[in-house]
Each structure stands twice: as C-alpha cells, then as structure tokens.
Amino acid sequence: MQLMTMALDASNSGVIITDHTQPDNPIIYCNKAFENITGYSRKDIIGHNCRFLQAQDRNQKEREILARCIAEGEECRVEIRNYKKNGDLFWNELYMAPVKNEAGEVTHFIGIQNDVTWRKNAEHDLRQQKTVMEKKIRERTMALKDSEAFLSSIIETVREGLLVLDPDFNVLSANYHFLRTFKVSLEETVGRQLYDLGNHQWDIPKLRDLLIKILPTNNPVVDFEVEHDFPHIGRKLMLLNAYRVEFEGQFKDQILLAIEDITERREVENRKDDFLSIASHELRTPLTTIKGYVQLLERAMPENASQKFLSTFGKVSVYVERLNALIGELLDVSRIQSGNMELHVARFDFDAMIAEAVDGMRATVPTHNIMLKGQTGASVIADESHIAQVVTNLLSNAIKYAPDSKQIEVNIANVSEYVKVSVKDFGLGMSQEDRKKVFERFYRGVEIQKKFPGMGIGLYICDQIIKNHNGTLWVESEIGKGSVFSFTLPKAGKEQHG
Numbered sequence: 001m002q003l004m005t006m007a008l009d010a011s012n013s014g015v016i017i018t019d020h021t022q023p024d025n026p027i028i029y030c031n032k033a034f035e036n037i038t039g040y041s042r043k044d045i046i047g048h049n050c051r052f053l054q055a056q057d058r059n060q061k062e063r064e065i066l067a068r069c070i071a072e073g074e075e076c077r078v079e080i081r082n083y084k085k086n087g088d089l090f091w092n093e094l095y096m097a098p099v100k101n102e103a104g105e106v107t108h109f110i111g112i113q114n115d116v117t118w119r120k121n122a123e124h125d126l127r128q129q130k131t132v133m134e135k136k137i138r139e140r141t142m143a144l145k146d147s148e149a150f151l152s153s154i155i156e157t158v159r160e161g162l163l164v165l166d167p168d169f170n171v172l173s174a175n176y177h178f179l180r181t182f183k184v185s186l187e188e189t190v191g192r193q194l195y196d197l198g199n200h201q202w203d204i205p206k207l208r209d210l211l212i213k214i215l216p217t218n219n220p221v222v223d224f225e226v227e228h229d230f231p232h233i234g235r236k237l238m239l240l241n242a243y244r245v246e247f248e249g250q251f252k253d254q255i256l257l258a259i260e261d262i263t264e265r266r267e268v269e270n271r272k273d274d275f276l277s278i279a280s281h282e283l284r285t286p287l288t289t290i291k292g293y294v295q296l297l298e299r300a301m302p303e304n305a306s307q308k309f310l311s312t313f314g315k316v317s318v319y320v321e322r323l324n325a326l327i328g329e330l331l332d333v334s335r336i337q338s339g340n341m342e343l344h345v346a347r348f349d350f351d352a353m354i355a356e357a358v359d360g361m362r363a364t365v366p367t368h369n370i371m372l373k374g375q376t377g378a379s380v381i382a383d384e385s386h387i388a389q390v391v392t393n394l395l396s397n398a399i400k401y402a403p404d405s406k407q408i409e410v411n412i413a414n415v416s417e418y419v420k421v422s423v424k425d426f427g428l429g430m431s432q433e434d435r436k437k438v439f440e441r442f443y444r445g446v447e448i449q450k451k452f453p454g455m456g457i458g459l460y461i462c463d464q465i466i467k468n469h470n471g472t473l474w475v476e477s478e479i480g481k482g483s484v485f486s487f488t489l490p491k492a493g494k495e496q497h498g
Contacts, residue, residue, distance in 0.1 A: 005031075014038070014113035016050070019415070020098075020106050023373075024049045025070065028108075028416045037092075037115050039085035044472055047415040047488040050111065053082040053092070056432055066096065073098045073106040079116065088219070091120040161259035164245065167215055169194045172254065181261060183232035194257070201228045207240070214244050214255055225262075237263045291320055343383040343468060347492050350380045350419050354412055357391040361399075367406060368399055374412045376419045379492040382469045387489070390462045390473075394423040394485045397458065402427025402482065418471075418488040425484075430477040438475060439463040462487075 008015050014034030018025045030045050038045070038053060054060065062080040069076040075097040082092040093116045099108040161178030163171050174189045182198065194211075195203040210221045221242035229235045239262045245254040294317055301313070358372050380387070398408045405426040413420050430438065437443045444456040466473040466487050477483035 009033075012114075014111075014115075016045075016111045016113070017099075018050065018109045018111070020070075020108055022413050022415075023411055023422075025109065026413070026415050026420065034113060037084075037090070037113060038082070039088075043418070043470065043488065043490075044085065046418050047420040047472075047486065048474075054080070055083040055087075057081050057083065066094075069096065070109065073100070079120070086219075088217075090115050090117045092116070158258075161261075163189075163194070163257040163259070165194055165211075165255040165257060167253055167255075169211060169255070171197070178259065181233070181259070182230060198231050199229075201226065201230055211242060211255065214242060215253055218244050220244070236261055237266050294320055341464070341468065343386065345381055345383055347379050347381050348384045350378050350489075351375050351412065353380075353384055353388055354391060354410070354421065357388045357395070358410055361392060361395045365399055368408055369406055370395065370408045370410060372410045372412075376412055376414045376491075378414060378419050380419060380489055381492045382489060383465075386465045387469070390465050390487065391421065391423075393458045393462050397485075398423050398425035398427070398483075401425065405482070414491075415488065417491055419491060420486060420488045422484055422486040424482065426482040429479040429481050429483055430475070431479055435475055435477055439473070 008031040011031060011033055014037045015029075015031040016027050016034055017029040019028045026047050026049060027045055030042060035041060035045070050066075051058075051063070054063065060080055062078040065076055065078055066080075068074075075095070077093075077095045079091055079093050082090055084090060093114045095112045097110050098106045099110060101107050158175070159177055161181045162175045163178060164173045166172055170193055171190050174186065179185065179189065184198075189197065195208070204226065207221070207224060207226070210219075210224065213219050214221065221240060224240040224242075226238045226240060227235070228238070239260045241258045241260075243256050243258075245256050297313065298317075301310075305313075355372065358370055362368075362370050395408065395410070402408075402425040407426055409422075409424040411420075411422045411424070439459050439462075440456075441460040442456045443460075463473050466489070469489055471487055471489040473485070473487040475483055475485050
C-alpha cells in the first residue's frame with residue numbers, strides 16, 4: 001500500500017478516489033498532483049464531493065454525463081471547466097472508472113485528471129484569431145478615442161486615488177484624488193516609477209510580485225494593505241487593488257491601481273471590537289446576579305402560586321438563559337478577535353459526543369425529528385465542549401431557519417484520516433452571495449434579517465473553532481431546497497491542533 005501511494009504521488013496526473021457507499025460520494029483519497037492542479041490542500045479536499053471544483057459553474061452538460069455514469073456505474077471521459085482554490089479557471093480532462101466488489105457492486109470511483117487548459121486555450125485562440133484581428137483593424141481608431149475618454153472620466157470622478165501604470169510600472173496618469181490624498185503634484189508623480197514615489201512606500205517585495213503577475217495572468221491584486229509613515233500625511237493604512245486595463249489601443253496591457261485610505265475605518269472597527277469586549281464582560285456580572293435571584297425565587301416558589309405567576313416566571317427564566325447565551329457568544333467573538341480563545345484538548349469518543357449533542361437538542365426541541373445516521377468509531381483529540389458547541393449551533397440553525405419543516409438529518413462518516421459531520425435541513429436555503437459571506441462576523445442575509453432575529457455571530461464562531469482544530473467548515477445550499485452544513489476534523493493520531 002505504501003509503495004502504491006508513493007507511485008501515485010509521483011504521477012503528474014491528479015488521482016482521486018471517492019467512496020460510493022457513503023452519501024454524496026465523498027473524496028477519500030487524493031494524490032499530490034491533484035493538490036497541485038487544483039491549488040487545494042488535502043484537508044480542503046477530503047470529504048467533499050467532486051462538484052466543488054465547478055464552483056458556481058453548474059450548468060455544464062458534462063456534469064450530467066458524470067452524474068449518469070455514476071448512477072449507472074459506468075466509466076466515462078469528459079473535459080470539464082473546473083476552478084482552482086484562488087478562483088482561476090482550468091480545463092480538466094477527467095477519466096472516471098468504477099471499482100466493483102466481488103458481487104459486482106460499485107464501491108468506489110477512481111478519477112484520473114489532467115490540466116489541459118493550454119490546449120483548450122490554443123484551440124480557442126486559433127478559432128478566434130482571424131475574426132478578432134479583422135475586427136480590431138476596423139475598430140482601432142474609434143476604440144482608442146472612446147477608451148481614452150472613458151478611462152479619463154473614470155479616473156477623475158472616482159473618490160479613490162487612482163494610478164495608471166505601464167508594463168514597467170511607470171506612472172502614466174494620476175487622478176485628482178490621489179494628488180490630494182498624498183499632497184503631491186503631477187510633476188512629482190507622472191513619469192516616475194511607482195516604487196520611487198514618496199519615500200519608496202510602495203517598494204514592497206510582496207506587492208512587486210503581485211503586480212508582476214497581473215499582466216500575463218490577469219490575476220488582480222485584491223485588498224492588499226500597506227501601513228506606512230507617508231511623506232506630508234503621516235502614518236496611514238492604505239488598501240490597494242490593482243487590475244489589468246483591457247481596453248484596445250494605447251491602454252492595452254496597463255495596470256489600474258486603486259488606493260484607498262482606510263485608516264479611519266480600521267480605527268472604527270477596532271473601537272467596535274473594544275466596545276464588544278467591554279460590553280460583554282460588563283453585562284456578564286449583573287446577569288449572573290439576576291440568575292442567582294431567579295434561582296432563589298424558584299426555590300422559594302409558593303405551592304399555591306397562580307398559573308399566571310408560574311407562566312410569567314417561566315418566561316423570565318427562558319429570556320435570562322437566552323441573554324446568557326448571547327453574552328457567551330459575544331465573549332467568544334471577543335476572545336477570537338483578541339486571539340485569546342483557549343482550547344482544552346483531550347481525546348474523546350467522537351460518535352458519543354455527536355449522539356449526546358443530538359439527544360440534547362431532541363430534548364430541547366421535541367417538536368422536530370432529528371435523524372442521526374452513520375458512525376465513525378473514531379477518537380478525536382480536540383476541545384470537546386467547543387466541538388459540541390459547533391454541532392449544537394448547526395442543529396439550532398437548522399431548526400430556526402426551516403420553520404415549515406420538522407425534519408433534520410445528521411450524518412457522520414469517516415473520510416480518509418478525517419471524520420465528517422453533515423447537518424441537513426429542508427428550509428429556506430441561501431443565495432450564492434449569502435453562501436460566500438455566511439461565515440463572516442455579523443453577516444446576515446437580507447431575507448434572514450427580515451424574518452429571523454439574531455446577530456450573525458454563531459456561524460463565525462463555529463468557523464473559527466473548526467479552523468483552530470485544523471478542520472474545514474463549509475455549506476452547500478439552494479434557495480427553497482434547504483442547506484447542508486458540513487465540517488471535517490482530523491482523527492486522533494493524525495494532524496492535530498498546533
């Protein structure tokens with residue numbers, strides 16, 4: 001087995017193995033070449049269905065071919081558009097074949113993958129070259145005039161500092177906002193190299209490397225932060241975004257560099273974090289006192305108390321517990337932001353922890369049918385209370401955001417050296433935009449805000465907990481069809497928190 005693994009890792013072709021006996025056919029093995037081709041690490045890959053490589057590009061006929069062959073247990077060969085972890089498109093030549101047991105039942109699928117982007121691009125270029133060149137000749141003069149006027153108007157009206165650079169990173173133009181922000185003149189800016197401006201504030205090795213990659217690959221520089229003591233304006237925090245200018249004529253193969261002063265915005269964010277920390281800690285003390293008095297009242301409850309009194313007292317207890325849970329979440333966020341979240345790791349029975357969390361939720365919400373499927377038989381070295389907190393939060397969300405469905409499905413399984421948990425609901429589902437931001441701090445979708453109360457910190461905390469345990473948390477969802485939240489964790493003896 002070790003020799004076979006070494007041989008597969010030496011291959012230039014990506015190799016994956018999926019488990020057809022488990023729900024959603026998860027990946028249980030990938031070789032080094034597959035990681036190199038896709039840009040994902042092993043822990044990002046294991047447990048996912050192969051469709052995650054198509055990102056949002058789901059309307060490819062090749063996907064239907066693959067689905068049919070998997071359903072019928074047949075081999076097939078397709079060329080399909082896939083996307084690397086950084087979002088880059090690559091064409092994948094995929095050969096997929098089933099693995100059957102002695103009874104003739106399909107147990108696994110093996111996928112052999114090769115990046116044939118260069119060939120597809122060459123074919124496309126050959127088809128397009130004649131048409132494109134003829135069109136360029138006809139439109140060159142008009143395009144040059146229109147592009148120059150259009151670009152100039154954008155540069156002068158946008159409320160960010162903008163520079164246009166040539167392929168050697170010389171400044172071709174600077175807008176008024178840039179000159180005003182840095183208190184410089186056109187003579188001090190235009191015609192000079194970007195890295196020579198001011199006191200060489202942009203001469204940063206990582207920024208140089210990112211800008212060099214823009215022209216040949218069209219990869220933008222996104223949200224690159226530079227904190228520096230600038231001439232004339234002092235210490236500021238600047239946010240840089242850079243894009244290739246794709247107009248024809250003299251503006252082809254040039255770079256548009258946007259520079260935004262985010263010093264005040266970051267200070268506001270920091271003050272907000274400080275307030276969050278102080279407020280959550282200060283609220284904890286009076287709330288503890290209130291809980292103590294509620295417990296005293298409960299013990300001193302008169303036997304002949306009226307039903308109205310008992311009902312009111314019950315509501316007080318419920319809302320005190322809700323407030324306590326909310327303050328606990330705020331404290332967790334504060335600890336995460338300050339880097340002070342403590343993990344008390346120990347070995348524990350993973351299946352027992354999941355069963356206990358599910359049973360606790362069943363007792364709390366008896367109106368819902370929570371089905372637990374699968375088992376791992378695995379031990380995990382982690383902070384058991386934190387992992388249980390993640391499971392409980394996912395179950396609570398599944399119940400909260402599926403008000404018209406009483407069915408929740410929890411599935412646990414082994415996927416290579418990881419354990420995987422999936423919580424599936426049949427509720428509202430999420431849009432593509434919400435799926436991208438659902439794990440961000442304080443983010444709540446527009447529709448969710450209208451219908452459900454909350455602060456948008458539960459999933460952020462879950463994501464941070466799983467990341468701190470070298471795991472991965474993700475969501476698959478469609479509007480109107482519900483959501484599936486899944487996470488993986490390393491088994492005991494494998495990659496651990498470090």
